[in-house]
Amino acid sequence: MAGKEATVYIVDLGRSMSEKRHGRRQTNLEWSMEYVWDKITSTVSTGRKTTLVGVVGFRTNDTNVGEFVDDSEGYENISILTPLKQFLLPDIRALQNDLKPSKTDNGDVTSALVIAIQMISEATSNKSGKPLKYDRRIIMVTDGFGPIHDDDLDGIASKIKDDEIELTLLGVDFDDEEYGFKEEDKAPEKAENERILKQLVDDCGGNFGTLAEAVEQTALPRVKEVRPTPNYKGTLTLGNPADYDATLTIDVERYPCTMIAKPPTASRFVVRTDLAGALVETQSTATVVGDDHDEGGQLAAVRNQRVYKVENPDEPGAMMNVEPEDLEKGYEYGRTAVHISESDSNVVKLETEQGLEIIGFVHAEKTERYLPMSRTNYIIAQKTNSEAKLALSSLIHALYETECHAIARLVAKEGKPPCILLLTPFIELDTEALIDVELPFAEDMRRYKFPSLDKKLTVSGKVITEHRDIPNEGLMKAMSDYVDAMDLSTFGKDEDGNSMEYMQLEETYSPLLHRINHIIRWRATHDTYTSLPEPPAVLMEYSVPPADLIDEVSKQLITLKQTADVKRVPPKQKGRGKRNRDHDKPLSGLDVDALLGKTKRVKIDPQNLVPSFKQALSATDELEGIQAAADEMGAQIRSLITTSFGESNYGRATEAIRVMREELIELEEPEIFNTIIKDLKKQILGEDLGGERREMWLKIRDNRIGLIDNKRSMMSDVQLEEAEEFYRAS
């Protein structure tokens, strides 16, 4: 939880801010606002009520300083654009309209400062005028033109210091030695102003910098700091203190070490219908804003309502709604419903007591690195407990020296299910902790088997080491050389040019998180646009290998590609696809098709529908053969539906349609299928197949086995829209 904040931005809106300098494509104001908007929108996105933002413009056409000074003399051409408040989207929009370069050079920067100080003081004091606990900030951007009244700078500086306000001044093209920028041919007037302002900032212990640096930093994603909160406070024990004497008990606390930062989630809204009429009337005025941006206020939240149904006991096959009062909690055991009354609800819960208990120790190097399955935590000694600190430190150091890890059982809270943790020592300059991570239980391991990668077994059990799937020496060498050449552990450079590890964890930023944050903030300040911006480059930096390194290893890369000799499997050949393919064969390689009798036409057997359909298709090369098989399949599907008792045959019919659809796509005869399915839809909805069969139609719709569109099969002349329309019953 962050503390309360009050920040006033002072923005220079003088005539000179409309200029474009040093070959930039943006005006000075646009450039400055890039920084200011970034700051303001990131404040807005926190949604905190206790973070106040205000904006003051100086060198404005008008004067508006409200009630902060009795006499506006000396405060001409200064405007309070937004008073200190929680900034919201409408404030952003209003501010955008106000932020236009003026036609004047007049307006004194120091007077603007005084106004800002007044605003802060007013907003952050209680009724009796006593200052409250706030972080106070003034951030000022200016291009350094325009007159400055430097008569009371000392007074202002000491006021800023007394009020504990942090002043930051960012100047357009101001000289900054640290950053390494010096403007050539600087106007003497500006040089003098820079000097005055620098003096002022130094006097009140603020920050003085050039705008370029600040804008550059906005490109770097901001990492949100989270205050550590413990998720376990209790004991770490070895042995059972209740029954044995020789045991060890240490008071510990557990804090997150890694925690995936989630991007903001979108919520569902619906356009409000009660406003639809009003919308039409106000449209002419709304066009200024442009598009659906303005809909913000016209969206209503969406609520979910759940309805519960059961099969009607009196009418098998039909469903009926049931009231929530008649529902109780239960579980499924296989297909048996086990109902557990509210009072018994704890019966399935394992009784556990809070605790972190060491089960035993393992060798660090024998712990497979792929086993840990969760995020990690720090376990540290209780904060105000010296004995716990010394005891935990002994354990940490002993683990470190013996190169062992501990295995422990954690019950985070009474009644919670236990989990198994791996505890590893973590020793850094000012930190000693155990790092814990969850390990799998027996049930969490899926025992799939895969063939060996370095040898092949023949059917007879002989071991082969030369095979096209096994790398030869050449490939092994090429791979080894490439891997060694692409080493990143020394490829990076630190500030002094020394080599260091490239792409450290601290340098990588979550692409999606920052992309969504970025685009929301961008959208909030862009009413009209033609296309969304690309993600900031910093988010894509580690999506490809570093180009410099790839250049260096080109030789190894070429050798690797040659020896690897990987060939892309060509996309399915055009034309009569499957009809010419090699038919699938059993392990023995026996030609089963020959056995089936390839020449004679295979009859569709209703008892063996799918296989006989497939075999009929593979037995024929003629269009008539395919047509005949499909027609007969269609007839069988209709018969399945017609004779279905309730929904009993729907599953089979659905599967048959699906198989037919897939086979005909493969054979590139979508028309045959489309004709059949169109007729089928008509017959189902027309109740021609043994009465009301609407559920069958829903099955076709839900499984999306309707018309084959031309995206699915090039040979189809059905458009995607038509295929979609087909699913709408009518």
Next chain:
Amino acid sequence: MAENSDTKRPGDEEDDDEEEIDDANYKTAKDAILFAVDISESMLQRPPPSDDKKADRDSPATAALKCAYQLMQQRIISHPNDMMGILLFGTEKADLKEGSTIGDQGFPHCYLLEDLDVPSAQDVKQLRDLVEDEEQAAEILTPAKEPVGLSTVLFCANQIFTTKAPNFSSRRLFLVTDNDNPAQSKIDKDTTITRARDLYDLGVIIELFPISRPGHGFDRSKFFDDLIYPTSPSDPDALALTSSTTKISGSGDGISLLQSLLSSINSKATPRRALFSIPFEIAPGLQIGVKGFLLIKRQEHVKSCYVWVGGEKPQIVQGSTSHLADDTARVVEKTELRKAYKFGGEAVTFSEEEFKQIRQCFGDPIIRIIGFKPMSSLPIWANTNKATFIYPSEADYIGSTRVFSALQQKLISSKKMGVAWFIPRRNAAPTIAAIIPGEEKYGDDGEQVMPPGLWLVPLPFADDLRQCPEQTILKSTDELTDIMSKVIHQLQLPKGVYDPSRYPNPDLQWFYRILQAMALEEELPDHPEDKTIPKYRQIDKRAGQYIEEFGAAFKEEMTILRSSNRGDIIRGPLKKRGADSEDAPAVHGKLAKRVKTEGKSQGDGDDLAEMNRKGTLSKTTVAVLKDWLSERGQSTSGKKADLIERVQEYLDSKGM
């Protein structure tokens, strides 16, 4: 309009996270297994009695049924929506259950013990009775007098799958037999091959679990290689693995028939489903194909559901969600829904197309290696989630396997890892993953226990790293560290490794034991079996002596520290502490053997005193301050500033 949904969870929330949804789909791809067990004289023959405890007592047929029983119980836990059935063939009796729509032609000598369905509590009970009650079993398990052709069995399975599980994505026939040449004649053989082909065309996979008789090996090439197809026609190399032949062991040569068959069946228990199939770019311009698998995933128990109790029999309800506009309570069509982000008190909307663009601007799904680092650059603290296993596939790139193999072997031998940009699916968030090699490992019986391949370990971004809370350290002494090291040496787990298979999830096991007992209306068990509870007696026996030694040294060290003038050590209420540490262990008679640092109440305030000196007292949380004050009988009311003031006053008064 209400949309159908399978979820039955009360108060189900809409989930916007694409990734999670994908995960769920992966799990709900349904699987149906039909066990077909050969009931012949030789399958029913028990091994000769033996004194050896490890020797087999089961006939191959009983062993197969026991396996089926175990598998059924397991699958209720791990795959609650999947179907299972048991078909006995070669029996004297024939029975395909009433009401069956399976043809009129009849299937002689096929006895459907359990119809193919999601198992019910009754099915479990029936199977258990059969396995445990020999008399009842003998009634059914009587072999036919005439030999039985396999073709009938295959067609029977065909019909069962067609009617009971018509649109399951995975359907498998588990065939347990010891007869490697069941065909009576050429015609019979051809019919069987045709029937096997039918199953293949139907999408049913035959998994053969062969059993070899003493003195007679099981030769697949005689017959079964004509029936069984490579499981993945598009990727013939991916699975050339067949189950090993289970041998009927002689007396006491280790592993029993039952265990061996179980392990063989267990390895096939879950159909291997790929999580994704994407290109793996090892170097610019060098792509191969890989498939991803989840080999490690937390197994949860079923979510509770609502049961309707208004009728005679409790029924599980089906829930469906409809959307209402919050302002007018009007029912809203799904197409009317707009997604928007809340920002500055309003909603910032994007079109559907823009949403796609925002998520997909990072490119297509891929694993792209950025470079390599030593394995040591992957500390355990950098873990964020479970690892994903990848294995090569030749489906899209020929030569994938050898290149993958070369990379895996190189990474193993050089102890290196790859660092990769990883997008598993369209719409999924990109992550950076470490690619670490997994070595093939075998168990004691030569069976593979860990497959060879590569693992993708997702790495944290800067955004995901949390700072360790500030602390003052009290560093261990060499003496204490050494004694503790002895304790560690004494308490090594077997072979010094953590073996997950030794630790079943106690919560999950308990849940299903209770649920099963309730479903079968049996008495509830009263003691959970929890293998995760440390073995206290062993700890005491093996390390007690050293823990005592540690306790003594620890006490000494604390005394020295306390009397020293080190600023970071307690100069707190010595007296109170002395009394405490003597009282508590006294209950157990022996002093000095327990390093007991009781709860918060004994916190010394040493840190607070220290922090006060440093002027960092304001960094302490209100909770700590309150605890501290209440321990000293001080008031805990007021704001933080008041609390701090009170702490300072107290410390002043005590001269700290």
